[in-house]
Amino acid sequence: MAATYAGQKRSFHQMRDVGTLPLSTGSTTSTSGVASPRGHTPHLDNARDTPDRASFASGTTEPSFRAASFEPDASVVLIGVKGVGKSSLGVLAANAYHRRLIESERVFYDTTGQTANAYRKLHGAVDYRKRHDEVLEQTFQRYGKDAVIVLSFADLEHEGAGRLRRYAATHPVIHIMRDVKGVSDYLKVWTEDRVKQLLRMSGPVIRACSNYDFFNRSATDDSSTMDLGRADEHEWSEARSANGSFLTLKRAERDFLRLLRNIIGDHDRGPSHQSAYPLSQILVEQRTYTYSVVVHFDAVVNGELDLEEVQTGADAVELVVPIDFDKASSGAKVDHNLVAKAFGIVRRASILPIILSLDEANDSSITSRAQQAEMINVFLRLAPEFCTVDLGLGDNVVEQVTSCKGYTRIIGLKHFAKRPGHGWNDSECVYVYHNMQRLGCDVAKLTMSTTIENDNFEVKAFKRRIRENSSIPRLTCYNTGIIGRTSLCFNYVLTPTRPEGPLSELEPDTDQPLVTAKQLTHALFAIFKHEPMHFFIYGLDVSWSLSPAMHNAAYAACGMAHHFTTISSNGMDELQSMMYKHTFGGCAVVQPYKTKVVSMMTVLSAHAEAIGAVNSVIPIRELLDDTSVPDELKIMSTRNRSGPVKALWGDNTDWIGLRACVRRGLSPANTVRSTSTGIVCGAGGQARAAVYALLSLGVMHVFVANRTLSTAHALADHYNKLIDSKVIKHAIGNDGTKARVRVIESFTDSWPAGFSLPTMVVCTIPSQKPDSSVPSNFTVPSSWLQNPTGGVAVELSYNPMVTPFVLQMRAEAKRGWILMDGFDHLPEQAFAQFELFTGRRAPRKLMRDVVLDHYRNQQKVDDGGGVERERAFAVD
Numbered sequence: 001m002a003a004t005y006a007g008q009k010r011s012f013h014q015m016r017d018v019g020t021l022p023l024s025t026g027s028t029t030s031t032s033g034v035a036s037p038r039g040h041t042p043h044l045d046n047a048r049d050t051p052d053r054a055s056f057a058s059g060t061t062e063p064s065f066r067a068a069s070f071e072p073d074a075s076v077v078l079i080g081v082k083g084v085g086k087s088s089l090g091v092l093a094a095n096a097y098h099r100r101l102i103e104s105e106r107v108f109y110d111t112t113g114q115t116a117n118a119y120r121k122l123h124g125a126v127d128y129r130k131r132h133d134e135v136l137e138q139t140f141q142r143y144g145k146d147a148v149i150v151l152s153f154a155d156l157e158h159e160g161a162g163r164l165r166r167y168a169a170t171h172p173v174i175h176i177m178r179d180v181k182g183v184s185d186y187l188k189v190w191t192e193d194r195v196k197q198l199l200r201m202s203g204p205v206i207r208a209c210s211n212y213d214f215f216n217r218s219a220t221d222d223s224s225t226m227d228l229g230r231a232d233e234h235e236w237s238e239a240r241s242a243n244g245s246f247l248t249l250k251r252a253e254r255d256f257l258r259l260l261r262n263i264i265g266d267h268d269r270g271p272s273h274q275s276a277y278p279l280s281q282i283l284v285e286q287r288t289y290t291y292s293v294v295v296h297f298d299a300v301v302n303g304e305l306d307l308e309e310v311q312t313g314a315d316a317v318e319l320v321v322p323i324d325f326d327k328a329s330s331g332a333k334v335d336h337n338l339v340a341k342a343f344g345i346v347r348r349a350s351i352l353p354i355i356l357s358l359d360e361a362n363d364s365s366i367t368s369r370a371q372q373a374e375m376i377n378v379f380l381r382l383a384p385e386f387c388t389v390d391l392g393l394g395d396n397v398v399e400q401v402t403s404c405k406g407y408t409r410i411i412g413l414k415h416f417a418k419r420p421g422h423g424w425n426d427s428e429c430v431y432v433y434h435n436m437q438r439l440g441c442d443v444a445k446l447t448m449s450t451t452i453e454n455d456n457f458e459v460k461a462f463k464r465r466i467r468e469n470s471s472i473p474r475l476t477c478y479n480t481g482i483i484g485r486t487s488l489c490f491n492y493v494l495t496p497t498r499p500e501g502p503l504s505e506l507e508p509d510t511d512q513p514l515v516t517a518k519q520l521t522h523a524l525f526a527i528f529k530h531e532p533m534h535f536f537i538y539g540l541d542v543s544w545s546l547s548p549a550m551h552n553a554a555y556a557a558c559g560m561a562h563h564f565t566t567i568s569s570n571g572m573d574e575l576q577s578m579m580y581k582h583t584f585g586g587c588a589v590v591q592p593y594k595t596k597v598v599s600m601m602t603v604l605s606a607h608a609e610a611i612g613a614v615n616s617v618i619p620i621r622e623l624l625d626d627t628s629v630p631d632e633l634k635i636m637s638t639r640n641r642s643g644p645v646k647a648l649w650g651d652n653t654d655w656i657g658l659r660a661c662v663r664r665g666l667s668p669a670n671t672v673r674s675t676s677t678g679i680v681c682g683a684g685g686q687a688r689a690a691v692y693a694l695l696s697l698g699v700m701h702v703f704v705a706n707r708t709l710s711t712a713h714a715l716a717d718h719y720n721k722l723i724d725s726k727v728i729k730h731a732i733g734n735d736g737t738k739a740r741v742r743v744i745e746s747f748t749d750s751w752p753a754g755f756s757l758p759t760m761v762v763c764t765i766p767s768q769k770p771d772s773s774v775p776s777n778f779t780v781p782s783s784w785l786q787n788p789t790g791g792v793a794v795e796l797s798y799n800p801m802v803t804p805f806v807l808q809m810r811a812e813a814k815r816g817w818i819l820m821d822g823f824d825h826l827p828e829q830a831f832a833q834f835e836l837f838t839g840r841r842a843p844r845k846l847m848r849d850v851v852l853d854h855y856r857n858q859q860k861v862d863d864g865g866g867v868e869r870e871r872a873f874a875v876d
Ligand SMILES: O=C1C[C@@](O)(C(=O)O)C[C@@H](O)[C@@H]1O
Pocket: 537, 545, 546, 547, 548, 588, 589, 590, 615, 654, 829, 833
């Protein structure tokens, strides 16, 4: 009985109390800024706990920021009105974190044997309230740990809101929002106006008892789903119906998990939800010469920017939100929902960390300070990676912010609009830095408006003085305005830049960024901080490789004076000498040398060592005093410099690309579980990377099938030994069970008994036999593809791209199989390679476009829609 109820959705009208809520915007607002209850509106039992804007404005009370300090296993609560997608997000979160999913409606039913409505009818409203309240409290107590609890808006009635607010002091409570159209499409029976009113009215009520906001973007509201470079509407709608809803869900999953990572971390998240790109393992503020691209709120909400394009060459995106509510774009009042939406738009378009900052943050008038504090609270509710806080808000406020920041890193900001008497030598500058340190800021940002050229040198000396004694907070400091531009070139941490495009007028006093990331990178080459390097791809015959096109386009777009060439050779002598050249930047190694090159390396990454193959080599020019190789942070920050090569670092990015393809294509229904299975077809070099990728995703049952059985067994033995000796992270489950790699003896065998059908199929069989141009003609037995929720299929070959396996899997799309082909894998592994080669994030969209353009030019004909499927979706 309970099971039937679990899937059953009540109509909105059935939610009696919510259905009778006053929907007029005329609902009064209390002094606490919370909509006051009328009728059955959920009310707050202690409205005095909410920030009192009015009293802060008069300087008597400080604002109170929402709590955000939780035990790592504290249950996460999702709350929102009907139709915002909280149940789906609950499932995604519970799957990713291996937590229990608890739905309050279901708990009520299981406890009382009746739905809320039935209970109310039978026992009357008074009794119902009492019972509902008891059940809610029990739910909170019983499932306080390791659960994802989904509440309905009706749970906030009477005592519910107060209870939830108290719970929020020790548990993350996330307010799920959605655009009006998305909600009304879901509810069907309500007009958009009515939904709009409901959202407007419910917002303050829910916000008052929650501490985070998530704007769940719907397909209808998601412009990125349209950005597919599709040739015509027909193709677009076809592809959309095939996997449109899959993509919407995947995007929501990625964005929501990103939020959760910034709230509860990702240490206990399943490995299939973790990143493997080299730079994602390093905090952006730890790296050198990093740039943030500054985008303005108005431009984002009005859709004026190509958000993917503006990120080229950037390491973070800074979203600047106006504080002056009434003067915001098109006269509209900037409200919480809109800020959340703008943040959601940027989040969807970027894998980069997001910085939320206030515009006009330097206005320190009392009223504005109150508004600023309120907006900072709004920012923190979105759990961005960074939030900028002006020190002008007062030490108390900054301290409060740093104490409730969760995983958000706080950038303390001090702008000297008036140059202190001694410029950067003024004792005030040192004082400000130490004050930010004392207040718990993660990054200290000091900027100065100046017209004195020499200040650009003084700022460097100031930085050096600080760095001699302290490394935390990381210091970002530069001069603003026209003269100050020079100092931007020397700044290490998150230098603000503007998107590419003409700058109409240079305003001498402007604090807005005046340079682009490309200009700053150019400058690094111009002042010999960075030097032009030679990169190449090396193999027996690499004339066909698209790597040079991808990498060269990326260098040009980022302003790097590097170049990438091909070297085809039937031996490895040339490679040996090329890798020790003074201008050697790095190389991609291709068959037949991926395993042979291992012996030429001084040191291997743990991954390359486990795989036993190298596809990427980078030079190391600085060794530690004891002549050992430095750590990865140091290696990454010493790219782009020529000189004698002291050591070679061998890495493998094939597995990263493959892993990204599996993550992109695996639907939430098939999220990796202890019973999940994957199959790798082939047993060569790429198969080694594929098995490693699956193991790294936490797949406990990996199968290998290959025509030459002995090679398949050798591959399986290789990994089983590594698993037994605990070398591979994630290959041993929490309960101690070890992953196993098993061989399927023949492609005609039925799927091994006792194992679930595979949800991951990787084809590593070359599309052409090495010694001839005869196509391999490989397909998978269809009996292996019968998993009812489909799965993800990855084809590694891209020359040609349309292989028999690709055609086979395209035909399976209607049964839930998502295909990732060679043109998905090639750029993914190259993004990781670009990071290793240059120490900078790859311009992903551009590199994908290069591959896609090449394919279009080569084909000249439509291949049946395959190439037009979604490629913009990115995971990190
Ligand atoms: O296998 C491949 C494909 C590639 O060789 C290419 O450009 O085609 C590039 C390599 O980095 C990668 O390991």
